[in-house]
Amino acid sequence: MPNPRLAGRYAKSLVDLATEKGQLEVVYKDMQYLQAVCKSSREFVNLLRSPIIKADxxxxIIEAVTKGNVSELTNAFFKLLVNKGREYDLPEIADTFIDQYYALNNISKVKLTTAVAISDEVKNAIAAKVKADQGLQNVDLETVVDESLIGGFTLEFNNRLLDASVLRDLNDIKKQFSVNLFESRLK
Known part of the structure; x- marks a missing residue:
C-alpha cells in the first residue's frame, strides 16, 4: 500500500543529505535511473514488495541492478531502506524525490500527448510557449503518443488540462446529438 507521507519524509531526508554533501544533481540522476528501472521492470518492483524474499x-539484487549506475550515497540510502524494512516504498520515494527536486529548482512538469510523434523543434516551441504564457521558469516536457486522440493534442501542467484533440471534439458532437433539443418541438 503506497504511503505518501513516509515517501515524502525519506525523500526530504535524502534531498537534505544530498544538498549538504553537494551531490544533489548526482542523486537526482540516480533517482531518475531508479524510476526508469521501476517503470520498465514490474519484476523488480514485485521483488521490492515481496515479503518472502529476505533482506540480504x-x-x-538492488546492488546488482544499480551497480555502476548510482552513487555511493544513493547506494547507502538503498541499504538503509532495506535494513529498515522500507524497500517496499522505494519506487514511491524515488518519485517523491524527483517532485521535491523539481519544486526546489522551480521546474514544472508538462505532459504533452499527441496522436503522432512530433519533432524536437515542435517540442521546444511548445515548451517555450508554455513557459512564456504561464510565467514558468523551467519546464520538463514529457511527450506521449496516444493514437486514440486521432489528431490534435492534450497538454497537462500544474493540475490543468488543455484538450485540443479531435477525440474531444467528436465526443462533444456525440453529446450534442444524444440530447436532441428539437424533438420536443416537433410534437
Whole structure:
C-alpha cells in the first residue's frame, strides 16, 4: 500500500543529505535511473514488495541492478531502506524525490500527448510557449503518443488540462446529438 507521507519524509531526508554533501544533481540522476528501472521492470518492483524474499537477497539484487549506475550515497540510502524494512516504498520515494527536486529548482512538469510523434523543434516551441504564457521558469516536457486522440493534442501542467484533440471534439458532437433539443418541438 503506497504511503505518501513516509515517501515524502525519506525523500526530504535524502534531498537534505544530498544538498549538504553537494551531490544533489548526482542523486537526482540516480533517482531518475531508479524510476526508469521501476517503470520498465514490474519484476523488480514485485521483488521490492515481496515479503518472502529476505533482506540480504534484496540488498544483493538492488546492488546488482544499480551497480555502476548510482552513487555511493544513493547506494547507502538503498541499504538503509532495506535494513529498515522500507524497500517496499522505494519506487514511491524515488518519485517523491524527483517532485521535491523539481519544486526546489522551480521546474514544472508538462505532459504533452499527441496522436503522432512530433519533432524536437515542435517540442521546444511548445515548451517555450508554455513557459512564456504561464510565467514558468523551467519546464520538463514529457511527450506521449496516444493514437486514440486521432489528431490534435492534450497538454497537462500544474493540475490543468488543455484538450485540443479531435477525440474531444467528436465526443462533444456525440453529446450534442444524444440530447436532441428539437424533438420536443416537433410534437
Amino acid at each position: 537477497k534484496k540488498t544483493a
